[in-house]
Amino acid sequence: MKRIALFCSAGMSTSLLVTKMQEAAKKKGLDVSIEAFPEVKMEKLIDDLDLVLLGPQIRYAYKRAQKLCAEKGIPVDVISSVDYGMVDGEKVLEKAMKMMEK
Structure with missing residues (x-):
């Protein structure tokens, strides 16, 4: 499973985008975990991630x-x-998947 994290100021403003990305991933049958976090937690979480996206x-x-x-x-x-x-979850997910292929 690929783990994608979206970071923003408090981890709340990206929650709707995360939901849209999760819906798009489910439709495509992708095995990904997508979560939002406040930017201050990035250093603690980085070891468990496959991709980082910033708001x-x-x-x-x-x-x-x-x-x-x-x-x-x-x-x-x-x-x-x-x-x-x-809040184009499908487009952001598409970009994320391409980034992880490289």
């Missing part, structure tokens, strides 16, 4: 996340503001 509102944390993830070989990116705003 656009914490874009400022990208360099720190990139450094943490690079040490573990974990892909990381900032979610597109448009996809985030539209």
